[in-house]
Amino acid sequence: xxxxxxxxxxxxxxxxxxxxxxxxxxxxxxxxxxxxxxxxxxxxxxxxxxxxxxxxxxxxxxxxxxxxxxxxxxxxxxxxxxxxxxxxxxxxxxxxxxxxxxxxxxxxxxxxxxxxxxxxxxxxxxxxxxxxxxxxxxxxxxxxxxxxxxxxxxxxxxxxxxxxxxxxxxxxxxxxxxxxxxxxxxxxxxxxxxxxxxxxxxxxxxxxxxxxxxxxxxxxx
Amino acid sequence: xxxxxxxxxxxxxxxxxxxxxxxxxxxxxxxxxxxxxxxxxxxxxxxxxxxxxxxxxxxxxxxxxxxxxxxxxxxxxxxxxxxxxxxxxxxxxxxxxxxxxxxxxxxxxxxxxxxxxxxxxxxxxxxxxxxxxxxxxxxxxxxxxxxxxxxxxxxxxxxxxxxxxxxxxxxxxxxxxxxxxxxxxxxxxxxxxxxxxxxxxxxxxxxxxxxxxxxxxxxxxxxxxxxxxxxxxxxxxxxxxxxxxxxxxxxxx
Numbered sequence: 357x358x359x360x361x362x363x364x365x366x367x368x369x370x371x372x373x374x375x376x377x378x379x380x381x382x383x384x385x386x387x388x389x390x391x392x393x394x395x396x397x398x399x400x401x402x403x404x405x406x407x408x409x410x411x412x413x414x415x416x417x418x419x420x421x422x423x424x425x426x427x428x429x430x431x432x433x434x435x436x437x438x439x440x441x442x443x444x445x446x447x448x449x450x451x452x453x454x455x456x457x458x459x460x461x462x463x464x465x466x467x468x469x470x471x472x473x474x475x476x477x478x479x480x481x482x483x484x485x486x487x488x489x490x491x492x493x494x495x496x497x498x499x500x501x502x503x504x505x506x507x508x509x510x511x512x513x514x515x516x517x518x519x520x521x522x523x524x525x526x527x528x529x530x531x532x533x534x535x536x537x538x539x540x541x542x543x544x545x546x547x548x549x550x551x552x553x554x555x556x557x558x559x560x561x562x563x564x565x566x567x568x569x570x571x572x573x574x575x576x577x
Numbered sequence: 578x579x580x581x582x583x584x585x586x587x588x589x590x591x592x593x594x595x596x597x598x599x600x601x602x603x604x605x606x607x608x609x610x611x612x613x614x615x616x617x618x619x620x621x622x623x624x625x626x627x628x629x630x631x632x633x634x635x636x637x638x639x640x641x642x643x644x645x646x647x648x649x650x651x652x653x654x655x656x657x658x659x660x661x662x663x664x665x666x667x668x669x670x671x672x673x674x675x676x677x678x679x680x681x682x683x684x685x686x687x688x689x690x691x692x693x694x695x696x697x698x699x700x701x702x703x704x705x706x707x708x709x710x711x712x713x714x715x716x717x718x719x720x721x722x723x724x725x726x727x728x729x730x731x732x733x734x735x736x737x738x739x740x741x742x743x744x745x746x747x748x749x750x751x752x753x754x755x756x757x758x759x760x761x762x763x764x765x766x767x768x769x770x771x772x773x774x775x776x777x778x779x780x781x782x783x784x785x786x787x788x789x790x791x792x793x794x795x796x797x798x799x800x801x802x803x804x805x806x807x808x809x810x811x812x813x814x815x816x817x818x819x820x821x822x823x824x825x826x827x828x829x830x
Contacts, residue, residue: 507746511732520728521746524721524753527714567745574666574741 359444360452367456377425378460381418382468388414389472400477407476408537411486412493412530414472415465419497420519422461426453426505427572436509440573447569454495454502454565462494482537489536489553496529496557499564506568510575528556595812598672602805609802616795623788631785640698642788646796648691651719652754654684654800658726659751662744672808674740675815677747678730679807683800685723692716712768715757722750736815 371378392410393403430436439449469490473483503525504518511517535549591597624642631638658680664673695713696706707713726743733739 503746503749507729507742508732510738510742511729512734513732517725517728517732520721521725524718524725525749527718567749571742571745574745575738 359442360448363439363444363449363452364456367453368459371456371460377422378464381422381461382464384421385414385418385465386468386471388417390475393475403476404478404482405538407472407478408482408486408489408534410476411469411472411490412533415462415490415494416497416526416530418465419461419494419501420522422457423501423505423518424515426457426502427509428505431509436572437576440576445569446573447565450502450506450568450572451565454498454561457502458495458498462490462498466490466494485537489533489550492536492550492557493529493533493553496553496560497526499557499560500525500529503564503568503571506571507575509572529553529560532556593670593672595671595675595815599809599812603809606802606805606809609798609805613795613798613802616791616798620788620791620795623791628788629784637698637701638785640694641785642792644691644694644698645789646793647687647694648716649793650796650800651684651688651691651716652757653797654680654687655719655723655751655754657804658684658747659754662747665740665744666748674737675808675811676804677740677744678736679804679811681723681726681730683803683807685720685727687796687800688716688720688723692720710768712757715753719753719757722753726750 389410392406396402396406427436430439440446442449466487469487470483472478472486473480478486500522501518504522507521508515508518532549532553536553588601591601620642624639628639630636658677661673661677661680664670665677692713695716699708700706726747729743729746730736730739733742
Protein backbone atom coordinates (compact mmCIF):
# COMPACT_ATOMS: atom_id res chain seq x y z
CA UNK A 357 0.00 0.00 0.00
CA UNK A 358 2.84 2.40 0.82
CA UNK A 359 4.25 1.75 -2.64
CA UNK A 360 0.92 2.69 -4.15
CA UNK A 361 0.79 5.94 -2.16
CA UNK A 362 4.37 6.91 -2.97
CA UNK A 363 3.86 6.33 -6.71
CA UNK A 364 0.71 8.41 -6.54
CA UNK A 365 2.54 11.21 -4.69
CA UNK A 366 5.49 11.05 -7.08
CA UNK A 367 3.28 11.33 -10.15
CA UNK A 368 1.27 14.24 -8.79
CA UNK A 369 4.43 16.06 -7.70
CA UNK A 370 6.03 15.52 -11.09
CA UNK A 371 3.02 17.04 -12.79
CA UNK A 372 2.74 19.97 -10.39
CA UNK A 373 6.43 20.83 -10.73
CA UNK A 374 6.69 19.91 -14.40
CA UNK A 375 6.84 23.42 -15.79
CA UNK A 376 3.20 24.31 -16.29
CA UNK A 377 2.28 21.33 -18.42
CA UNK A 378 -1.03 21.11 -16.58
CA UNK A 379 -1.95 24.68 -17.49
CA UNK A 380 -0.99 24.07 -21.12
CA UNK A 381 -3.41 21.19 -21.21
CA UNK A 382 -6.18 23.33 -19.73
CA UNK A 383 -5.39 25.97 -22.33
CA UNK A 384 -5.67 23.33 -25.07
CA UNK A 385 -9.03 22.22 -23.66
CA UNK A 386 -10.38 25.78 -23.65
CA UNK A 387 -9.02 26.54 -27.13
CA UNK A 388 -10.69 23.47 -28.65
CA UNK A 389 -13.98 24.73 -27.23
CA UNK A 390 -13.30 28.27 -28.35
CA UNK A 391 -12.61 27.46 -32.00
CA UNK A 392 -15.87 25.56 -32.45
CA UNK A 393 -17.97 28.77 -32.69
CA UNK A 394 -15.67 29.91 -35.52
CA UNK A 395 -16.27 26.66 -37.37
CA UNK A 396 -20.06 26.37 -36.92
CA UNK A 397 -20.92 30.06 -36.66
CA UNK A 398 -21.80 32.09 -33.53
CA UNK A 399 -25.43 31.00 -33.43
CA UNK A 400 -26.27 30.97 -29.72
CA UNK A 401 -29.14 28.50 -29.98
CA UNK A 402 -27.09 26.01 -31.98
CA UNK A 403 -24.06 26.40 -29.69
CA UNK A 404 -26.14 25.84 -26.57
CA UNK A 405 -27.57 22.69 -28.14
CA UNK A 406 -24.23 21.13 -29.10
CA UNK A 407 -22.33 22.45 -26.06
CA UNK A 408 -22.38 19.12 -24.12
CA UNK A 409 -20.87 17.33 -27.09
CA UNK A 410 -18.21 20.00 -27.55
CA UNK A 411 -17.20 19.86 -23.88
CA UNK A 412 -16.88 16.07 -24.02
CA UNK A 413 -14.89 16.10 -27.28
CA UNK A 414 -12.57 18.78 -25.89
CA UNK A 415 -12.05 16.78 -22.69
CA UNK A 416 -11.46 13.58 -24.69
CA UNK A 417 -8.85 15.24 -26.93
CA UNK A 418 -7.14 16.98 -24.01
CA UNK A 419 -6.85 13.70 -22.13
CA UNK A 420 -5.29 12.05 -25.19
CA UNK A 421 -2.64 14.79 -25.26
CA UNK A 422 -1.21 13.82 -21.88
CA UNK A 423 -0.90 10.10 -22.62
CA UNK A 424 2.68 9.96 -23.82
CA UNK A 425 4.06 11.21 -20.53
CA UNK A 426 2.18 8.49 -18.63
CA UNK A 427 4.73 5.69 -19.17
CA UNK A 428 7.11 7.09 -21.78
CA UNK A 429 9.55 9.01 -19.52
CA UNK A 430 9.50 6.17 -16.96
CA UNK A 431 10.48 3.69 -19.64
CA UNK A 432 13.19 5.97 -21.04
CA UNK A 433 14.96 6.40 -17.68
CA UNK A 434 14.47 2.81 -16.51
CA UNK A 435 11.93 3.50 -13.76
CA UNK A 436 9.44 1.24 -15.47
CA UNK A 437 11.91 -1.65 -15.30
CA UNK A 438 12.27 -1.09 -11.56
CA UNK A 439 8.49 -0.99 -11.15
CA UNK A 440 8.30 -4.39 -12.82
CA UNK A 441 10.72 -5.84 -10.27
CA UNK A 442 9.31 -4.03 -7.24
CA UNK A 443 7.32 -5.62 -4.38
CA UNK A 444 4.33 -3.45 -5.23
CA UNK A 445 2.47 -5.24 -8.03
CA UNK A 446 2.71 -3.55 -11.40
CA UNK A 447 -1.09 -3.33 -11.56
CA UNK A 448 -1.08 -1.28 -8.33
CA UNK A 449 1.54 1.05 -9.82
CA UNK A 450 -0.60 1.46 -12.94
CA UNK A 451 -3.68 2.09 -10.77
CA UNK A 452 -1.79 4.82 -8.92
CA UNK A 453 -0.80 6.30 -12.26
CA UNK A 454 -4.40 6.22 -13.49
CA UNK A 455 -5.53 8.12 -10.39
CA UNK A 456 -2.65 10.59 -10.72
CA UNK A 457 -3.44 11.00 -14.43
CA UNK A 458 -7.04 11.82 -13.55
CA UNK A 459 -6.04 14.24 -10.78
CA UNK A 460 -3.58 16.13 -12.97
CA UNK A 461 -5.42 16.19 -16.31
CA UNK A 462 -9.14 15.58 -15.85
CA UNK A 463 -9.64 17.54 -12.64
CA UNK A 464 -8.09 20.79 -13.99
CA UNK A 465 -10.26 20.45 -17.09
CA UNK A 466 -13.37 20.07 -14.99
CA UNK A 467 -12.38 23.12 -12.95
CA UNK A 468 -11.95 25.05 -16.20
CA UNK A 469 -15.28 23.95 -17.64
CA UNK A 470 -17.25 27.02 -16.37
CA UNK A 471 -15.52 28.92 -19.20
CA UNK A 472 -17.42 26.71 -21.61
CA UNK A 473 -20.72 27.63 -19.99
CA UNK A 474 -19.98 31.26 -20.85
CA UNK A 475 -18.48 30.73 -24.30
CA UNK A 476 -21.17 28.35 -25.51
CA UNK A 477 -24.09 30.05 -23.70
CA UNK A 478 -25.13 27.01 -21.68
CA UNK A 479 -27.90 27.50 -19.13
CA UNK A 480 -27.17 26.76 -15.48
CA UNK A 481 -28.98 23.38 -15.13
CA UNK A 482 -27.18 22.05 -18.24
CA UNK A 483 -23.88 23.28 -16.87
CA UNK A 484 -24.38 21.44 -13.57
CA UNK A 485 -25.29 18.28 -15.40
CA UNK A 486 -22.17 18.69 -17.58
CA UNK A 487 -20.02 19.07 -14.48
CA UNK A 488 -21.49 15.92 -12.91
CA UNK A 489 -21.18 13.86 -16.09
CA UNK A 490 -17.55 14.96 -16.55
CA UNK A 491 -16.77 14.06 -12.92
CA UNK A 492 -18.33 10.63 -13.33
CA UNK A 493 -17.15 9.86 -16.85
CA UNK A 494 -13.56 11.12 -17.05
CA UNK A 495 -12.16 8.34 -14.80
CA UNK A 496 -13.14 5.90 -17.56
CA UNK A 497 -11.22 7.99 -20.09
CA UNK A 498 -8.21 7.99 -17.75
CA UNK A 499 -8.41 4.20 -17.46
CA UNK A 500 -8.64 3.66 -21.23
CA UNK A 501 -5.88 6.21 -21.69
CA UNK A 502 -3.57 4.26 -19.38
CA UNK A 503 -4.38 1.09 -21.32
CA UNK A 504 -3.58 2.75 -24.64
CA UNK A 505 -0.35 4.22 -23.28
CA UNK A 506 0.66 0.83 -21.86
CA UNK A 507 -0.02 -1.00 -25.12
CA UNK A 508 2.12 1.38 -27.13
CA UNK A 509 4.88 2.22 -24.66
CA UNK A 510 7.32 -0.27 -26.23
CA UNK A 511 6.71 0.96 -29.80
CA UNK A 512 8.64 3.67 -31.57
CA UNK A 513 5.74 5.89 -32.61
CA UNK A 514 3.17 4.94 -30.00
CA UNK A 515 1.90 8.49 -29.60
CA UNK A 516 -0.08 8.21 -32.80
CA UNK A 517 -1.43 4.70 -32.27
CA UNK A 518 -2.70 5.04 -28.69
CA UNK A 519 -5.57 7.41 -29.67
CA UNK A 520 -6.58 5.06 -32.50
CA UNK A 521 -6.79 2.17 -30.03
CA UNK A 522 -8.61 4.12 -27.35
CA UNK A 523 -11.16 6.01 -29.45
CA UNK A 524 -13.33 2.98 -30.36
CA UNK A 525 -13.30 1.81 -26.75
CA UNK A 526 -14.27 5.27 -25.52
CA UNK A 527 -17.39 5.49 -27.70
CA UNK A 528 -19.73 4.25 -24.91
CA UNK A 529 -18.22 6.79 -22.49
CA UNK A 530 -19.03 9.62 -24.91
CA UNK A 531 -22.52 8.24 -25.64
CA UNK A 532 -23.51 7.99 -21.97
CA UNK A 533 -21.54 11.09 -21.02
CA UNK A 534 -23.47 13.28 -23.44
CA UNK A 535 -26.65 11.30 -22.75
CA UNK A 536 -26.32 12.20 -19.07
CA UNK A 537 -26.41 15.90 -20.00
CA UNK A 538 -28.96 16.31 -22.76
CA UNK A 539 -32.31 14.67 -22.13
CA UNK A 540 -32.92 13.85 -25.78
CA UNK A 541 -34.66 10.59 -24.94
CA UNK A 542 -37.13 11.94 -22.41
CA UNK A 543 -36.98 13.06 -18.78
CA UNK A 544 -36.05 9.67 -17.28
CA UNK A 545 -33.20 9.12 -19.72
CA UNK A 546 -30.57 11.36 -18.13
CA UNK A 547 -30.76 9.45 -14.85
CA UNK A 548 -30.32 6.11 -16.60
CA UNK A 549 -27.43 7.46 -18.67
CA UNK A 550 -25.74 8.83 -15.56
CA UNK A 551 -26.02 5.46 -13.80
CA UNK A 552 -24.69 3.61 -16.85
CA UNK A 553 -21.84 6.11 -17.11
CA UNK A 554 -20.99 5.52 -13.44
CA UNK A 555 -21.09 1.74 -13.92
CA UNK A 556 -18.86 2.01 -16.97
CA UNK A 557 -16.41 4.26 -15.15
CA UNK A 558 -16.16 1.92 -12.15
CA UNK A 559 -15.64 -1.13 -14.37
CA UNK A 560 -12.99 0.53 -16.52
CA UNK A 561 -11.05 1.95 -13.57
CA UNK A 562 -11.19 -1.40 -11.78
CA UNK A 563 -10.12 -3.56 -14.72
CA UNK A 564 -7.81 -1.51 -16.97
CA UNK A 565 -4.88 -1.38 -14.48
CA UNK A 566 -4.60 -5.17 -14.73
CA UNK A 567 -4.78 -5.21 -18.53
CA UNK A 568 -2.34 -2.30 -18.78
CA UNK A 569 0.08 -3.98 -16.35
CA UNK A 570 -0.02 -7.17 -18.45
CA UNK A 571 0.65 -5.17 -21.61
CA UNK A 572 3.63 -3.42 -20.03
CA UNK A 573 5.04 -6.60 -18.55
CA UNK A 574 4.72 -8.62 -21.75
CA UNK A 575 5.80 -5.77 -23.98
CA UNK A 576 9.25 -5.83 -22.35
CA UNK A 577 11.52 -8.84 -22.51
CA UNK B 578 21.36 -52.21 -33.14
CA UNK B 579 20.89 -48.50 -33.49
CA UNK B 580 18.69 -46.44 -31.26
CA UNK B 581 16.34 -44.06 -32.98
CA UNK B 582 17.03 -40.65 -31.42
CA UNK B 583 14.90 -38.52 -33.70
CA UNK B 584 12.20 -36.87 -31.60
CA UNK B 585 8.74 -38.32 -32.07
CA UNK B 586 6.26 -35.51 -32.56
CA UNK B 587 2.58 -35.89 -31.90
CA UNK B 588 0.29 -34.10 -34.36
CA UNK B 589 -0.39 -31.46 -31.71
CA UNK B 590 3.31 -30.72 -31.33
CA UNK B 591 3.71 -30.67 -35.08
CA UNK B 592 1.00 -28.02 -35.27
CA UNK B 593 2.97 -25.88 -32.85
CA UNK B 594 6.08 -25.96 -35.03
CA UNK B 595 5.77 -23.37 -37.82
CA UNK B 596 7.71 -25.38 -40.41
CA UNK B 597 5.85 -28.60 -39.58
CA UNK B 598 2.54 -26.72 -39.61
CA UNK B 599 3.19 -25.54 -43.14
CA UNK B 600 4.15 -29.03 -44.29
CA UNK B 601 1.14 -30.56 -42.55
CA UNK B 602 -1.45 -28.11 -43.86
CA UNK B 603 -0.03 -27.43 -47.32
CA UNK B 604 -2.08 -30.21 -48.98
CA UNK B 605 -5.27 -28.67 -47.58
CA UNK B 606 -5.04 -25.44 -49.56
CA UNK B 607 -5.90 -26.77 -53.01
CA UNK B 608 -9.04 -28.71 -51.91
CA UNK B 609 -10.14 -25.75 -49.79
CA UNK B 610 -9.74 -23.39 -52.75
CA UNK B 611 -11.72 -25.75 -54.98
CA UNK B 612 -14.46 -26.13 -52.38
CA UNK B 613 -14.69 -22.35 -51.93
CA UNK B 614 -14.92 -21.79 -55.69
CA UNK B 615 -17.59 -24.46 -55.98
CA UNK B 616 -19.65 -23.01 -53.13
CA UNK B 617 -19.38 -19.53 -54.62
CA UNK B 618 -20.45 -20.78 -58.04
CA UNK B 619 -23.47 -22.55 -56.56
CA UNK B 620 -24.28 -19.70 -54.20
CA UNK B 621 -24.08 -16.99 -56.84
CA UNK B 622 -26.16 -19.06 -59.25
CA UNK B 623 -28.82 -19.48 -56.57
CA UNK B 624 -28.58 -15.82 -55.58
CA UNK B 625 -28.93 -14.40 -59.07
CA UNK B 626 -31.02 -16.91 -61.01
CA UNK B 627 -32.77 -19.30 -58.67
CA UNK B 628 -34.18 -17.17 -55.88
CA UNK B 629 -37.21 -14.89 -56.03
CA UNK B 630 -37.06 -11.13 -55.83
CA UNK B 631 -38.60 -9.75 -52.66
CA UNK B 632 -42.17 -8.52 -53.08
CA UNK B 633 -41.25 -5.21 -51.41
CA UNK B 634 -37.52 -4.76 -51.94
CA UNK B 635 -37.36 -6.25 -55.42
CA UNK B 636 -33.95 -7.34 -56.65
CA UNK B 637 -32.09 -5.41 -53.94
CA UNK B 638 -32.81 -8.33 -51.62
CA UNK B 639 -29.93 -10.12 -53.38
CA UNK B 640 -27.48 -7.80 -51.62
CA UNK B 641 -28.32 -9.84 -48.54
CA UNK B 642 -26.41 -12.85 -49.92
CA UNK B 643 -23.17 -10.88 -49.57
CA UNK B 644 -24.13 -8.65 -46.66
CA UNK B 645 -25.21 -11.26 -44.14
CA UNK B 646 -22.25 -13.68 -44.65
CA UNK B 647 -19.66 -10.88 -44.46
CA UNK B 648 -21.35 -9.43 -41.38
CA UNK B 649 -21.29 -12.88 -39.74
CA UNK B 650 -17.61 -13.25 -40.66
CA UNK B 651 -16.77 -9.81 -39.24
CA UNK B 652 -17.67 -11.29 -35.84
CA UNK B 653 -16.45 -14.83 -36.46
CA UNK B 654 -12.98 -13.60 -37.46
CA UNK B 655 -12.81 -11.57 -34.27
CA UNK B 656 -13.75 -14.66 -32.28
CA UNK B 657 -10.93 -16.52 -34.09
CA UNK B 658 -8.54 -13.74 -33.09
CA UNK B 659 -9.74 -13.76 -29.48
CA UNK B 660 -9.28 -17.55 -29.22
CA UNK B 661 -5.82 -17.19 -30.79
CA UNK B 662 -5.05 -14.43 -28.30
CA UNK B 663 -5.89 -16.77 -25.41
CA UNK B 664 -3.75 -19.48 -27.03
CA UNK B 665 -0.95 -16.99 -27.40
CA UNK B 666 -1.13 -15.70 -23.81
CA UNK B 667 -1.82 -18.95 -21.98
CA UNK B 668 0.14 -21.55 -23.96
CA UNK B 669 2.52 -19.27 -25.86
CA UNK B 670 1.48 -21.24 -28.92
CA UNK B 671 3.59 -19.92 -31.80
CA UNK B 672 0.93 -20.59 -34.42
CA UNK B 673 -1.67 -18.76 -32.33
CA UNK B 674 0.51 -15.63 -32.67
CA UNK B 675 0.62 -16.03 -36.43
CA UNK B 676 -3.09 -16.80 -36.76
CA UNK B 677 -3.93 -13.76 -34.63
CA UNK B 678 -1.84 -11.57 -36.90
CA UNK B 679 -3.11 -12.82 -40.25
CA UNK B 680 -6.79 -12.74 -39.21
CA UNK B 681 -6.78 -9.01 -38.46
CA UNK B 682 -6.62 -7.62 -42.03
CA UNK B 683 -9.08 -10.30 -43.20
CA UNK B 684 -11.52 -9.33 -40.48
CA UNK B 685 -11.13 -5.67 -41.36
CA UNK B 686 -11.87 -6.46 -45.01
CA UNK B 687 -15.00 -8.48 -44.19
CA UNK B 688 -16.24 -5.78 -41.81
CA UNK B 689 -15.68 -3.07 -44.41
CA UNK B 690 -17.54 -5.21 -46.95
CA UNK B 691 -20.46 -5.74 -44.56
CA UNK B 692 -20.67 -1.99 -43.91
CA UNK B 693 -20.37 -1.17 -47.63
CA UNK B 694 -23.02 -3.65 -48.79
CA UNK B 695 -25.25 -2.64 -45.89
CA UNK B 696 -24.96 0.95 -46.98
CA UNK B 697 -25.81 0.07 -50.58
CA UNK B 698 -28.79 -1.93 -49.36
CA UNK B 699 -29.90 0.75 -46.93
CA UNK B 700 -30.19 3.45 -49.59
CA UNK B 701 -33.08 1.91 -51.60
CA UNK B 702 -34.84 0.22 -48.65
CA UNK B 703 -34.37 2.63 -45.74
CA UNK B 704 -33.72 5.74 -47.83
CA UNK B 705 -30.33 6.43 -46.27
CA UNK B 706 -26.74 5.32 -46.81
CA UNK B 707 -25.90 5.68 -43.15
CA UNK B 708 -27.77 6.01 -39.89
CA UNK B 709 -26.29 6.07 -36.36
CA UNK B 710 -28.18 2.93 -35.50
CA UNK B 711 -26.95 0.60 -32.76
CA UNK B 712 -25.75 -2.21 -34.98
CA UNK B 713 -24.16 0.04 -37.59
CA UNK B 714 -22.35 2.08 -34.98
CA UNK B 715 -21.05 -0.99 -33.15
CA UNK B 716 -19.92 -2.55 -36.44
CA UNK B 717 -18.10 0.66 -37.36
CA UNK B 718 -16.41 0.52 -33.96
CA UNK B 719 -15.42 -3.08 -34.76
CA UNK B 720 -13.81 -1.90 -38.01
CA UNK B 721 -11.83 0.73 -36.08
CA UNK B 722 -10.72 -1.92 -33.56
CA UNK B 723 -9.53 -4.17 -36.41
CA UNK B 724 -7.61 -1.31 -38.00
CA UNK B 725 -6.15 -0.36 -34.62
CA UNK B 726 -4.94 -3.94 -34.17
CA UNK B 727 -3.31 -3.89 -37.62
CA UNK B 728 -1.64 -0.58 -36.75
CA UNK B 729 -0.43 -1.96 -33.41
CA UNK B 730 1.13 -5.00 -35.12
CA UNK B 731 2.99 -2.76 -37.51
CA UNK B 732 4.27 -0.50 -34.73
CA UNK B 733 6.45 -3.26 -33.27
CA UNK B 734 9.70 -4.48 -34.76
CA UNK B 735 9.81 -7.61 -32.63
CA UNK B 736 6.80 -9.69 -33.65
CA UNK B 737 7.01 -12.02 -30.65
CA UNK B 738 6.64 -9.09 -28.27
CA UNK B 739 3.94 -7.56 -30.46
CA UNK B 740 1.90 -10.77 -30.25
CA UNK B 741 1.55 -10.60 -26.48
CA UNK B 742 0.67 -6.90 -26.42
CA UNK B 743 -1.81 -7.23 -29.29
CA UNK B 744 -3.37 -10.25 -27.54
CA UNK B 745 -4.17 -8.07 -24.51
CA UNK B 746 -5.83 -5.45 -26.69
CA UNK B 747 -7.69 -8.10 -28.73
CA UNK B 748 -9.23 -9.52 -25.56
CA UNK B 749 -10.20 -6.06 -24.31
CA UNK B 750 -11.77 -5.24 -27.68
CA UNK B 751 -13.75 -8.50 -27.58
CA UNK B 752 -16.23 -6.70 -25.29
CA UNK B 753 -17.64 -5.17 -28.46
CA UNK B 754 -18.74 -8.50 -29.98
CA UNK B 755 -21.71 -9.18 -27.67
CA UNK B 756 -22.64 -5.51 -28.00
CA UNK B 757 -22.92 -5.96 -31.77
CA UNK B 758 -24.86 -9.19 -31.38
CA UNK B 759 -27.43 -7.75 -29.00
CA UNK B 760 -27.45 -4.19 -30.37
CA UNK B 761 -30.57 -4.93 -32.41
CA UNK B 762 -32.40 -6.06 -29.28
CA UNK B 763 -31.17 -3.28 -26.97
CA UNK B 764 -31.65 -0.37 -29.36
CA UNK B 765 -34.41 -1.36 -31.75
CA UNK B 766 -33.86 1.64 -34.02
CA UNK B 767 -33.48 0.69 -37.67
CA UNK B 768 -31.59 -2.54 -38.29
CA UNK B 769 -33.85 -5.57 -38.13
CA UNK B 770 -33.40 -8.08 -35.29
CA UNK B 771 -32.01 -11.59 -35.79
CA UNK B 772 -33.98 -13.36 -38.52
CA UNK B 773 -32.08 -16.59 -39.18
CA UNK B 774 -30.94 -18.04 -35.86
CA UNK B 775 -33.92 -17.64 -33.57
CA UNK B 776 -35.43 -19.95 -30.97
CA UNK B 777 -38.66 -20.10 -32.99
CA UNK B 778 -36.97 -20.79 -36.32
CA UNK B 779 -36.00 -18.45 -39.16
CA UNK B 780 -38.45 -15.79 -40.30
CA UNK B 781 -37.45 -16.16 -43.94
CA UNK B 782 -38.87 -18.31 -46.67
CA UNK B 783 -36.84 -21.39 -47.74
CA UNK B 784 -36.33 -20.03 -51.25
CA UNK B 785 -34.22 -17.21 -49.79
CA UNK B 786 -32.71 -19.25 -46.97
CA UNK B 787 -31.07 -21.86 -49.24
CA UNK B 788 -28.91 -19.39 -51.24
CA UNK B 789 -28.15 -17.52 -48.01
CA UNK B 790 -26.78 -20.67 -46.36
CA UNK B 791 -24.74 -21.63 -49.43
CA UNK B 792 -23.20 -18.14 -49.56
CA UNK B 793 -22.68 -18.31 -45.82
CA UNK B 794 -20.53 -21.44 -46.20
CA UNK B 795 -18.85 -20.04 -49.31
CA UNK B 796 -17.66 -16.94 -47.41
CA UNK B 797 -16.68 -18.97 -44.34
CA UNK B 798 -14.54 -21.30 -46.46
CA UNK B 799 -13.12 -18.27 -48.25
CA UNK B 800 -11.96 -17.02 -44.86
CA UNK B 801 -10.50 -20.40 -43.89
CA UNK B 802 -8.62 -20.65 -47.21
CA UNK B 803 -7.31 -17.10 -47.07
CA UNK B 804 -6.37 -17.46 -43.41
CA UNK B 805 -4.39 -20.65 -44.04
CA UNK B 806 -2.61 -19.12 -47.04
CA UNK B 807 -1.83 -15.99 -45.04
CA UNK B 808 -0.43 -18.12 -42.19
CA UNK B 809 1.90 -19.87 -44.64
CA UNK B 810 2.98 -16.51 -46.07
CA UNK B 811 3.62 -15.12 -42.60
CA UNK B 812 5.68 -18.16 -41.56
CA UNK B 813 7.81 -17.78 -44.70
CA UNK B 814 8.13 -14.02 -44.17
CA UNK B 815 9.45 -14.61 -40.65
CA UNK B 816 11.87 -17.23 -41.91
CA UNK B 817 13.17 -14.81 -44.53
CA UNK B 818 13.60 -12.10 -41.89
CA UNK B 819 15.60 -14.52 -39.74
CA UNK B 820 17.76 -15.54 -42.70
CA UNK B 821 18.36 -11.92 -43.61
CA UNK B 822 19.42 -11.11 -40.06
CA UNK B 823 21.78 -14.07 -40.06
CA UNK B 824 23.24 -12.99 -43.37
CA UNK B 825 23.66 -9.45 -42.06
CA UNK B 826 25.58 -10.81 -39.07
CA UNK B 827 27.82 -12.70 -41.49
CA UNK B 828 26.79 -16.15 -40.32
CA UNK B 829 26.74 -18.86 -42.91
CA UNK B 830 24.09 -21.54 -43.27
